[in-house]
């Protein structure tokens with residue numbers, strides 16, 4: 010029997026990408042609302058109740074509402090919004106997070122899909138905190154740049170349509186300048202760090218792609234590790250994984266630059282360990298597509314786990 014899937018918000022940026030990934034699947038039946046009905050609560054409720062799994066690609070409040078619209082109907086959820094990423098009774102939808110996470114997702118009724126900056130950050134933090142290399146109270150700094158599709162339909166329009174009153178002219182801008190970005194609780198909880206990071210995201214004039222930088226002073230880490238120790242800890246953590254990989258050590262000597270669009274149109278995340286041996290510092294950099302492993306790609310990976318595919 011095919012599984013019934015409803016993408017609530019399928020006409021938005023994340024929803025469209027999930028629909029494209031699922032379109033050719035014959036093991037699924039997609040319940041689909043026309044664009045004009047996308048905000049019709051009664052029609053959404055019908056599909057939310059009928060679906061085996063509903064994937065929510067909505068703003069936070071609408072995602073919470075969608076869960077309540079299907080209350081008691083046995084629908085399983087994957088929520089792409091920020092609403093449930095640190096909530097009790099929701100499993101965090103990063104299958105490679107730690108041992109057993111893929112199995113927890115497979116068994117879950119409620120999966121909170123990852124945030125794009127958050128998965129980049131957590132993917133680098135968690136192996137180091139788990140290995141006892143990064144003290145949980147380390148003063149973490151995270152700098153990142155995202156493609157503008159990370160801001161959804163609104164930011165895409167602001168970046169692409171210069172005639173709009175709210176058009177954005179900048180080619181590259183920093184934001185979240187009050188240091189209170191909504192991904193911070195998620196990064197802290199799943200990265201297992203105790204001190205709030207200084208997180209400065211930015212957006213560039215490209216549609217999809219992301220670099221997340223985590224610079225570290227090696228003498229402030231436990232046992233003053235060298236670059237190879239960090240590289241090994243990351244490689245061991247993700248050994249055998251298909252969607253998370255660690256680039257070879259020493260790349261900094263051969264790569265003149267790192268393209269923020271390097272992982273565009275993939276569902277994979279690639280971690281680099283940059284620095285100079287003996288230099289006392291490293292910069293870990295996660296490269297991903299904000300709509301791939303940062304959103305829609307992860308959602309489909311979680312869906313497959315939940316369906317036992």
Ligand SMILES: NC(=O)C1=CN([C@@H]2O[C@H](COP(=O)(O)OP(=O)(O)OC[C@H]3O[C@@H](n4cnc5c(N)ncnc54)[C@H](OP(=O)(O)O)[C@@H]3O)[C@@H](O)[C@H]2O)C=CC1
Nearest residue numbers: 018020021022023048066067071089090158159161162304
């Ligand atoms: N873009 C990205 O890279 C990522 C996004 N996410 C998260 O995924 C979710 C969706 O984001 P994104 O796809 O970018 O956003 P978009 O704005 O592109 O799409 C959201 C969709 O939801 C619809 N919608 C809004 N409010 C309601 C409502 N009350 N009832 C029904 N439908 C509604 C919108 O319709 P309308 O056109 O009428 O506004 C639109 O179709 C967000 O929570 C976002 O934070 C997560 C990771 C990365």
Ligand SMILES: CC(=O)N[C@@H](CCC(=O)OP(=O)(O)O)C(=O)O
Nearest residue numbers: 089090091124125126155159160
């Ligand atoms: C470029 C841009 O605006 N990015 C979004 C985050 C995108 C993302 O991860 O989505 P969630 O909102 O679901 O966490 C932001 O900073 O708010």
